[in-house]
Amino acid sequence: MRPVxxxxxxxxxxxxxxxxxxxxxxxxxxxxxxxxxxITFSGAWPDSTKDVVLVVSKKYPxxxxxxxxxxxxxxxxxxxxxxxxxxxxxxxxxLYDYHIRLQPGVYEWVFVIWFPDTPEYLYGVKELGAYYRxxxxxxxxxxxxIIDGVTYDRINISADFANVGMxxxxxxxxxxx
Amino acid sequence: xxxxxxxxxxxxxxxFLLSVCGSGAGQDRGRLEGRVxxxxxxxxxxxxxxxxxxxxxxxxxxxxxxxxxTAVPAGRRDIEASLMGYExxxxxxxxxxxxxxxxxxxxxxxxxxxxxxxxxxASKRKQAIEDAPVTVDVVGDAEIRSRxxxxxxxVLENTAGMGVTDGQIDLRGSTGFNYAAGSRxxxxxxxxPLINGDTGGINWDAIPVEEVERVEVVKGAGSALYGSNxxxxxxxxxxxxxSAVPETRVRMTAGFHDTPAYDTWRWTDRFLTWRxxxxxxxxxxxxxxxxxxxxxxxxxxxxxxxxxxxxxxGGTGFSQNGWFERWNAGAKVKTRISERGTLNLxxxxxxxxxxxxTQWLSQSRPLEVPPSEYGNSIRYKKSNAxxxxxxxxxxxxxxxxxxxxxxxxxxxxxxDNRDAARTDKTGAxxxxxxxxxxxxxxxxxxxxxxxxxxxxxxxxxxxxxAVYGEDGLRFGQRANLTAGxxxxxxxxxxxxxxxxxxxxxxxVFRPGGETSLRASFGRGFRAPSIAEVFxxxxxxxxxxxxxxxxxxxxxxxxxxxxxxxxxxxSRLFPALDGPNPVLLLDAAVFRSDYREMIEVGLKPGSQDxxxxxxxxxxxxxxxxxxxxxxxxxxLSGQAGYTFVDSRxxxxxxxxxxxxxxxxxxxxxxxxxxxxxxxxxxxASRIEETLLYNADERVPVRVVDGRVGLDLGRTDLVIECTNxxxxxxxxxxxxxxxxxxxxxxxxxxx
Numbered sequence: 001m002r003p004v005x006x007x008x009x010x011x012x013x014x015x016x017x018x019x020x021x022x023x024x025x026x027x028x029x030x031x032x033x034x035x036x037x038x039i040t041f042s043g044a045w046p047d048s049t050k051d052v053v054l055v056v057s058k059k060y061p062x063x064x065x066x067x068x069x070x071x072x073x074x075x076x077x078x079x080x081x082x083x084x085x086x087x088x089x090x091x092x093x094x095l096y097d098y099h100i101r102l103q104p105g106v107y108e109w110v111f112v113i114w115f116p117d118t119p120e121y122l123y124g125v126k127e128l129g130a131y132y133r134x135x136x137x138x139x140x141x142x143x144x145x146i147i148d149g150v151t152y153d154r155i156n157i158s159a160d161f162a163n164v165g166m167x168x169x170x171x172x173x174x175x176x177x
Numbered sequence: 178x179x180x181x182x183x184x185x186x187x188x189x190x191x192x193f194l195l196s197v198c199g200s201g202a203g204q205d206r207g208r209l210e211g212r213v214x215x216x217x218x219x220x221x222x223x224x225x226x227x228x229x230x231x232x233x234x235x236x237x238x239x240x241x242x243x244x245x246x247t248a249v250p251a252g253r254r255d256i257e258a259s260l261m262g263y264e265x266x267x268x269x270x271x272x273x274x275x276x277x278x279x280x281x282x283x284x285x286x287x288x289x290x291x292x293x294x295x296x297x298x299a300s301k302r303k304q305a306i307e308d309a310p311v312t313v314d315v316v317g318d319a320e321i322r323s324r325x326x327x328x329x330x331x332v333l334e335n336t337a338g339m340g341v342t343d344g345q346i347d348l349r350g351s352t353g354f355n356y357a358a359g360s361r362x363x364x365x366x367x368x369x370p371l372i373n374g375d376t377g378g379i380n381w382d383a384i385p386v387e388e389v390e391r392v393e394v395v396k397g398a399g400s401a402l403y404g405s406n407x408x409x410x411x412x413x414x415x416x417x418x419x420s421a422v423p424e425t426r427v428r429m430t431a432g433f434h435d436t437p438a439y440d441t442w443r444w445t446d447r448f449l450t451w452r453x454x455x456x457x458x459x460x461x462x463x464x465x466x467x468x469x470x471x472x473x474x475x476x477x478x479x480x481x482x483x484x485x486x487x488x489x490x491g492g493t494g495f496s497q498n499g500w501f502e503r504w505n506a507g508a509k510v511k512t513r514i515s516e517r518g519t520l521n522l523x524x525x526x527x528x529x530x531x532x533x534x535t536q537w538l539s540q541s542r543p544l545e546v547p548p549s550e551y552g553n554s555i556r557y558k559k560s561n562a563x564x565x566x567x568x569x570x571x572x573x574x575x576x577x578x579x580x581x582x583x584x585x586x587x588x589x590x591x592x593d594n595r596d597a598a599r600t601d602k603t604g605a606x607x608x609x610x611x612x613x614x615x616x617x618x619x620x621x622x623x624x625x626x627x628x629x630x631x632x633x634x635x636x637x638x639x640x641x642x643a644v645y646g647e648d649g650l651r652f653g654q655r656a657n658l659t660a661g662x663x664x665x666x667x668x669x670x671x672x673x674x675x676x677x678x679x680x681x682x683x684x685v686f687r688p689g690g691e692t693s694l695r696a697s698f699g700r701g702f703r704a705p706s707i708a709e710v711f712x713x714x715x716x717x718x719x720x721x722x723x724x725x726x727x728x729x730x731x732x733x734x735x736x737x738x739x740x741x742x743x744x745x746x747s748r749l750f751p752a753l754d755g756p757n758p759v760l761l762l763d764a765a766v767f768r769s770d771y772r773e774m775i776e777v778g779l780k781p782g783s784q785d786x787x788x789x790x791x792x793x794x795x796x797x798x799x800x801x802x803x804x805x806x807x808x809x810x811x812l813s814g815q816a817g818y819t820f821v822d823s824r825x826x827x828x829x830x831x832x833x834x835x836x837x838x839x840x841x842x843x844x845x846x847x848x849x850x851x852x853x854x855x856x857x858x859x860a861s862r863i864e865e866t867l868l869y870n871a872d873e874r875v876p877v878r879v880v881d882g883r884v885g886l887d888l889g890r891t892d893l894v895i896e897c898t899n900x901x902x903x904x905x906x907x908x909x910x911x912x913x914x915x916x917x918x919x920x921x922x923x924x925x926x
Contacts, residue, residue: 022438023875023904024912026541050593051549079779081870087539088547099541101873115549117593 026099033146035155036099039112039129043161045092050115052089052128052159054098055170057109058082060141071169104148109141112159113170127165129157205275210245213238213258216284222260224390224418225285226295228303230255230267232572233610239421247516250572251275258283259295261317261391265305288759298365298393298413300647300659301402302610302619308649308657310683310697311397312338312739312765312800318390318417323845323854323885325430325896325921327469327490328381329389329414335841335856336394337802337817342834342907344381348396349767350796350821351409353834354908356777358708358788363399363407366414367523369563369581372406374602374627375634377706380585383527383559385486385507387428387471390417397767398701398735401661401681404623404643408701408733409769416523419482419511420475425926428488432919433466434495437544438902444497444544467492467919482511495915496544498532498553517569524562531555533591536910540873543904543912549592557587573612577621580605596714598631600707620646627707634711638670641704647681659683659697667704673728677702691743697736704730705775709788722780724787729773731790739765739800746805761804768797774825776833777867794832796823814844833867834908836860836877852885866909875905879913891924 039054059082061073077083086100089112111130118124133142144155213225221242228235229249236244246256255269263285273279299309306313314336326332330341340347342354346362359377363370366384373380392414399407436448436455443451449464471488491502507525514520533553537543546553563581570576581604588597608621627639647661661681668674681699688694705727713723741763773790780787798821806813819839823832831837838861845854860877883896895918902916 021878022902023878024540024543024873024906025904026439026441051547075779084872087541088549090538091548098539101540117549 033104033148033150034099034101035110035144035146035152036097037131037153037155037157039089039096039098039157039159041094041096041159041161043163045161048117049091050117052091052112052114054086054089054100055109055111055113056084056086056100056102056107057111058105058107060108060143062140067169074169099151102146104146106143106145108143110144110155110157111141112157113168114161114164115170123169125168125170127168128161129159129165131155131157205251206248207251207273207275208245208247208278209249209254209256209271209273209281210243210278211281211283212242213244213260213283213285214242216286222263222285225258225260225263225283226303227256227258227283229572230257231612233569233575233612234572237418241421248569249273256281256283258285260285261315262288264288296393297368297415298395298411300619300649301368301608302617304617304649307687307693307741308685309395310657310659310685310695311395311737312763313396314394314802316392316394321386321389321392322892322923323852323894324881324883325432325894325919326386327430327467329384329386329392330381332386333392333394333412334858335843337841338396338800338819338839339394339841340836340839340860340907343911344379346379346412347835348394348410349798349800349819350823350832350835351769353832355775358777359703359706359775360406361408361703363403363411364414365403365411367416367521367563368413368565369579370406370604370625371561371583372602373585373706374583374600375585375598375629375631375706376708377406377703380527380557380559382503382505382529383525383561384414385471385488385505385525387426387473387488388416388484388486388507388509390415397697397737398679398681398699398733398769400665400677400679400701401663401699402619402645402647404645404663404665404679405641405667405677405702405704405730408703408731409735416509417484419477419484419509421477421482423474423476425472425474426923427925428471428921428923429469430490430919430921431466431468432917433464434914435902435916435918437495437915438904441541442544444542447493463493465493465495467917480513484509494532495917496534496537496912497546497551498534501529501531503527503529503531515568519567521565522563525560527559529557529559531557533589534911537912543910551592553589553591555587555589557585559586560584575610577608577610578606579608594715596631596633598629598634600627600629600631602627615651617649617651618646629707629711633714634707637672637707637711639704639707640668640670642666655687657683657685661699665702665704667730669710672710672725675704675728675730677704677730677732692740693742694740696738698734700732700734702730702732703775705788709775721786724780724789727775727788727790729790731771731773731775733769733771735767735769737765737767739763746807759806763802764799766799768795770795791825791827793826794824795826796821796832796835798822811847812844814842816840816842831864833865834863835865836863850887852887854883854885856881863907868909872909877905877907878903879905890926891922893923894921895919896921
């Protein structure tokens, strides 16, 4: 029966190896590239809140103010993976510490959006705040350049329910039923 | 309009019957009866298929191993007995005398590799598995019952080349994941389709696992016999027949989920293992776990065999909104209503109330759902009924009449919607099987009607009509040629109608020894489902809009070349110290070219989601399968590796939700009454997803382990699924099950 024993040892080793790797992990972003920081909320969370979500975009809609232009911008960038919806923030949070993994590259717009509690909240989505390297100079969100293997700290954002930014034609994808 | 097709089919059948039913009349007939026993132990064998060669006449042995074939034409006859796990045995030259019975005893030799001698799905009739021109995998009752699966898909995902994502079958890269709509693999239960009328998807909870005898998985286009949905293959679930003697069976399962691999992912203090090992105290109050109870009874009263089953399963799930509570009941009746006619009736009901997880909150909290989805649930009820009548007109001609009905009724209880839909799917089929000379032919007609009532679909209706025929031509013992053709007419009331022609050609060649070569080439199609055309729904702010321009069925030309060989390992490896080492090897290369492929995407010019004809795509690859048995069957195992290269020709990118490499392997070691088993499922990282394509994804590396104890009429299985507690996703932002432990007790009396 020695071969049986040998095969059993091989199988046991395979099982052991499979136990050594846990696949996806929250720590996967630690040695990789990404950003982390704190979102500070001010003002009261409206009762009509559906979700508040952290978003990163490789492009900023510079000079685009009309709705059709924004739709085209969001659609084009979402399809190409240029816009990523990241963490959904627990309701009524005052502070939220986030940590997300990102591919290397320049992200021109790291921001927080608010979804109203309407059946189709594609309409009425608002920007609550964005990342500004100098919070006193909020003319245009600050780009974040990600280098492979580096996680950038202190990408902090102030989100103010009392002082919302532009309206965005955003949707939150989910599963079709 | 609904009755038209069935009436036409019946009329055609009657005309045909009148023309042929006299052909057997007037002949002198006798009976063949006897027993089938195990060659080594002399134990009577139940469920053996005994056929009179060259005819459709046959019988199945009862618990005492006895069989009786009536109305056998007098003269010299050969009979063949086959049973999964045994070598096929032929008794040649039996003299059948008119008006009397010829007694025979057949002794079958157990094979070391459990493999059925006959299958029923590949050509819609009984045939030897080696005569099938396509790849066929069979999952037997022992494989099903050795695992503690609550739904059958959890067993089938160990089959070579098969992946299951959220219940959707991906056979050799055919489907990937299409948001539970539009299966490209046709699911059948005892030959009757069980595809949802509205979504075109599959609900595995409608199939009671304990009642399954075996599952035949046929890979490759099957539309030439089965029509829509059989674009990439068929999965036919064969349920067990009622028992000849009264039998009651009980299965009890209970288990619990382990804690996730990372402390930060613990979203509740209800994880049992956390309580035991981390807190040092055991609190059994409401831990995250699951339990189930199935009871069935079967008996035969006079000519009527009856089995009834009922069960309940429930659990908390391992994540927020993961709970479920499921009830099911079913019945099956089998009766011989004449000397040559058999009637099967089956019915089932399932009520599944469960929480709904759409996506995780974040990768740092993947077992929680966004606040806007917390508490979302759906209640899904399914009812089905099926009738099959088979009549042997004469030894070489038989017909089968089928009717079926399947109702699905779901209702959302979401924060943002209360949508509901009820769909009734009704079908009828008349099939004829004929033998003459070297030919074995199958032909028939089929009709199906589908009607939905929903606030998201409206009230659409579809009608499908089809005629088909396939002939198998045998060239001695060396070769078989199969040619088939089917025409399908599909109409969506008030929207469009469409016709599809599906040919198929197959060749099997046995050059000698234990080698078999096969080739097949055929066309398959899938008509868009009601949901894909009419769905108008908003979930989580994500609007799915109807696409009334989705008028083209997706189609694919598929080809496969393969071969199999049985190898006596003792010749190759004399050092193997036990008797009967056997290895079955099989290899196949395949390719499918799709046209007008239907995938979910973004509606042009808007942000709405729609099902669209995306154009052309292909999948191609190869598959290697092996099954071995060593030391007189004490150690056995199987493995299947599948390579799939898929591409959307329009974008040049891989098709979504497909893994390029997939390895399914399993091994079992028997030591007295104990059995130790392992299953491994490995797959490379999914290459593309529709949403969040930039998200981190990892390969699949899952190992399940189990220990079984056989106590005769009672058996016990302890199972650990996902032993490595490996965390992975098969679709965007949805964590697959974490490690779980379960115990199943089965007993029968």
